[in-house]
Amino acid sequence: MRSMRRLALVAGTLIAGTRPVLAQDSQFGIRGLGTPGRWESVRARTTGGAFAAFDATSALADAALADVRALTAAAMGASSYRSVKAPGGSANLRNGRFPLFTVAGAVSRRLTIGGGFTTYLDDSYEVVTRDSVLLRGVMVPFRDNFASDGGISDIRIAAASRLGTALALGLGLHVITGSARVTAMRTFDDSTVYATVRDSQLVRKTGFGVSASALITPSPILSIVGFARADGQFHTNVDDLASGESDLPNMVGGAVRLTLSPFARMAGSVAWRSWSNTAPGAYNTINWSAGLEVGGLGSGLRVGGRGGKLPFGPGGSAPSEWGVAAGFGRTFGGGHGVLDLGAERLVRDGGGLHEAVWTLMFGLTIRQ
Amino acid sequence: MASLLRRAGQGARWAALGLAVLLSACSEQLTAPGTCPDFCSPSALFLVDTVLQDAIAQDSSFGRPIGYVSPHNSLALLAVSVPGRESRAIFRTIPVPARLIVGPDTATGAVIGVDSAILRLTITRRDTSAHNLTLSLYALPLAIDSTTAFHDLDAPFAGPVVRSVNLDTLLARPGLKDPTTGDSATVDAVNLRITVLIRLDSAQVPFVTADSGKVALGVRVSADSRANVSIGSGELGSLLNTPLGPIVNWFLKVDSLGLNVIHPPARLAQAAFDSFVFDPPPQPLGGMLVVGGVPAARIVLRMALPPLIRDSSRVVRATLEFVAAAQLEGNPADSFPVVANPVVADFGAKSPLNLKQTDTTWITIVPLDTVRIDVTRVVGLWATDSLQSTTLVLRQLLEGGMFPELRLHASADVAQRPKLHITYAPRYPVKP
Numbered sequence: 001m002r003s004m005r006r007l008a009l010v011a012g013t014l015i016a017g018t019r020p021v022l023a024q025d026s027q028f029g030i031r032g033l034g035t036p037g038r039w040e041s042v043r044a045r046t047t048g049g050a051f052a053a054f055d056a057t058s059a060l061a062d063a064a065l066a067d068v069r070a071l072t073a074a075a076m077g078a079s080s081y082r083s084v085k086a087p088g089g090s091a092n093l094r095n096g097r098f099p100l101f102t103v104a105g106a107v108s109r110r111l112t113i114g115g116g117f118t119t120y121l122d123d124s125y126e127v128v129t130r131d132s133v134l135l136r137g138v139m140v141p142f143r144d145n146f147a148s149d150g151g152i153s154d155i156r157i158a159a160a161s162r163l164g165t166a167l168a169l170g171l172g173l174h175v176i177t178g179s180a181r182v183t184a185m186r187t188f189d190d191s192t193v194y195a196t197v198r199d200s201q202l203v204r205k206t207g208f209g210v211s212a213s214a215l216i217t218p219s220p221i222l223s224i225v226g227f228a229r230a231d232g233q234f235h236t237n238v239d240d241l242a243s244g245e246s247d248l249p250n251m252v253g254g255a256v257r258l259t260l261s262p263f264a265r266m267a268g269s270v271a272w273r274s275w276s277n278t279a280p281g282a283y284n285t286i287n288w289s290a291g292l293e294v295g296g297l298g299s300g301l302r303v304g305g306r307g308g309k310l311p312f313g314p315g316g317s318a319p320s321e322w323g324v325a326a327g328f329g330r331t332f333g334g335g336h337g338v339l340d341l342g343a344e345r346l347v348r349d350g351g352g353l354h355e356a357v358w359t360l361m362f363g364l365t366i367r368q
Numbered sequence: 369m370a371s372l373l374r375r376a377g378q379g380a381r382w383a384a385l386g387l388a389v390l391l392s393a394c395s396e397q398l399t400a401p402g403t404c405p406d407f408c409s410p411s412a413l414f415l416v417d418t419v420l421q422d423a424i425a426q427d428s429s430f431g432r433p434i435g436y437v438s439p440h441n442s443l444a445l446l447a448v449s450v451p452g453r454e455s456r457a458i459f460r461t462i463p464v465p466a467r468l469i470v471g472p473d474t475a476t477g478a479v480i481g482v483d484s485a486i487l488r489l490t491i492t493r494r495d496t497s498a499h500n501l502t503l504s505l506y507a508l509p510l511a512i513d514s515t516t517a518f519h520d521l522d523a524p525f526a527g528p529v530v531r532s533v534n535l536d537t538l539l540a541r542p543g544l545k546d547p548t549t550g551d552s553a554t555v556d557a558v559n560l561r562i563t564v565l566i567r568l569d570s571a572q573v574p575f576v577t578a579d580s581g582k583v584a585l586g587v588r589v590s591a592d593s594r595a596n597v598s599i600g601s602g603e604l605g606s607l608l609n610t611p612l613g614p615i616v617n618w619f620l621k622v623d624s625l626g627l628n629v630i631h632p633p634a635r636l637a638q639a640a641f642d643s644f645v646f647d648p649p650p651q652p653l654g655g656m657l658v659v660g661g662v663p664a665a666r667i668v669l670r671m672a673l674p675p676l677i678r679d680s681s682r683v684v685r686a687t688l689e690f691v692a693a694a695q696l697e698g699n700p701a702d703s704f705p706v707v708a709n710p711v712v713a714d715f716g717a718k719s720p721l722n723l724k725q726t727d728t729t730w731i732t733i734v735p736l737d738t739v740r741i742d743v744t745r746v747v748g749l750w751a752t753d754s755l756q757s758t759t760l761v762l763r764q765l766l767e768g769g770m771f772p773e774l775r776l777h778a779s780a781d782v783a784q785r786p787k788l789h790i791t792y793a794p795r796y797p798v799k800p
Contacts, residue, residue, distance in 0.1 A: 027400065027407045089401030096396070127402030127409075135417055135685070135791055146402065146409050184796040186413050188684075195744050197413060197682040199796040238798050280410075314406035351406050 032312025037119025042363030046327030046342035047291025048304025050267040053225040053255035061227040062170025063215035065114045065160035071105035071368040086353045120154040123180045141189045150180025174209035204237045223257040249273040275311030283318035285309040298331040298338040319350025338365040423788035426670040430717035435663020437768025440514035440643040444598035444769030447589035455646035457587040459614045461637040464581030477622040482575035486617040490600035491562040495701040498591040504532040508584040518647040614639045660764030661773025667762040684791040686747035690776035691784040692736035703732040714759040
């Protein structure tokens, strides 16, 4: 039990030490609202996201909470190493994030409630450009730094109920909120004559959303989830002054899981999101995933792949993304705890920019 | 139970491994070269460069006839002899006590005369292109004070020269010493100062008991051309806590109670008063804006910045543009800095200055047309703190220590009124 307390302490440290919850960043998100987060636990993400709709510790489909009986908490950390190649240059970037925390438990025989937070949009980046401007008859070279540090979290309260062996329903309410410190700085090469321009503003965004999902299990082998989500509008404040509103996307999707044996499961999912109404030059996206899990529920080996589009990018078409992932889990503490480790390789292309990401993931789940 | 604990221990090891993975990326690196506009924020910084014709709401000059710094409290004593300008340094030393201690106890003896004296002068600035630079000393009446004018001392300066020292010759001698006259010099290469020690005998500076040993001297300078030096004043010495003003070292003779004459150590006598007199006299300000000169004048400007700039912009460069009303006097060595300071509070001519925000512009002695004075930091301060008074003061460094003065057209002259040329960046437009 002492070890259990130690692990609980580790989990607490992970959660308490988080910055605003953020997922991996992308240069493709700079022109738009940001980089969409993934509402997936390490277990789901190492299957390419295919199992997210069936995973109670993920935040994709509320109906998945219906089968949670014991109080369960899960947290996740991820480290990303990203290489960016663009016509203007290349860079190797890295960051560390804690993009997910969920908790769920049964309040009655038929009702389970859950909640937590996950990344909705990540908006952290810094880009540097060089240029010159004609000032008072002289070409003056300068360097611009544009940076944003922050992101938007999705705080969820959800309930799910199993109405029978074949049907479970879920409903969630979402508060979508967060902030980013946006900084623009222009440094002139001759800083003795031209003063450096530095402008920093705090951008806060708030919105609300609802989600609903249904989990159908027509046979012990087959499970199907349908999920939908409607998010309203972002209300944006810049330095506490209201500065505008922007639409948020709606989402519909579905997933299928086949339980081939007690030790082998496979799943696939697809989701559509209406990003095109959120910002100029944004695109609706369809993303798919497929994955396989071999072994026990908590200690299996997992592999998966994903593909689809990104909502923000230049030119006439949406940037593409594909990736593969693998990982494994290990139970401890008599099955009360699950540790998940995984790695993911993502490749994004669009508008001449190529981005490749390695992400190492660590997940901790504790059940009562 | 043992199995449970063993599994928990394994779990802890996995947790440690996971944490190590995460901690390996705790330091972020998010900076990438921007590929704009495709992969940059749609918002951008842009600059506005404009000339504000009416930004100077009120302007005026103060400092004549009583200057912010006048010759008698200047940090420099100016000795100049150039066509169109003559200036002479003058000073009077403090009295020497009538009696001095002559033995190991408190017994004192009367001062009965002087063996010799050494006058110490510190030259803080000179025109190095001047050759045969010579300092000449003249005896002056003890009555000199801050009201003494140039022509009040015509007679003393027309009298015999007490001593003269050719500075170029002295500096060329080995060890910077003249064994014949006893004069010497030291050069402070760091602070660019020359200390000249001029030996005077009792005939040149007689000790007059009735005057308590006070002595008044004038310094006149000459050279082949461009005779122009600044001598450190007592005020400069006080400011830097270093004896830089004129000092006379008296080597006195003291009566030792009717026995042998005592020669105590040198007795220092600083200047009780130092100043300089010059001709022609200072010009009145008239309707012009004047900064610098002697007595030192300042320009006070009350600015009216548009709210867009004051409230929500970042100032990249701001320059006051004046039309010169007169040409500068002097030669290139007389170039001087003009400093712009915002005021802490606007009390007109007596406004206290904010010395933390300073813009400095060097004014070189060249034919003038438009005079541009940098005020970037001052206007930048106003753009970041809208509660600040938007009044600024232009002053010369070193005030009261240089004759050149800027004479500029004021806003009353509509056709040639001063303007503010400003380059600024409006607020960075964050995407909604």
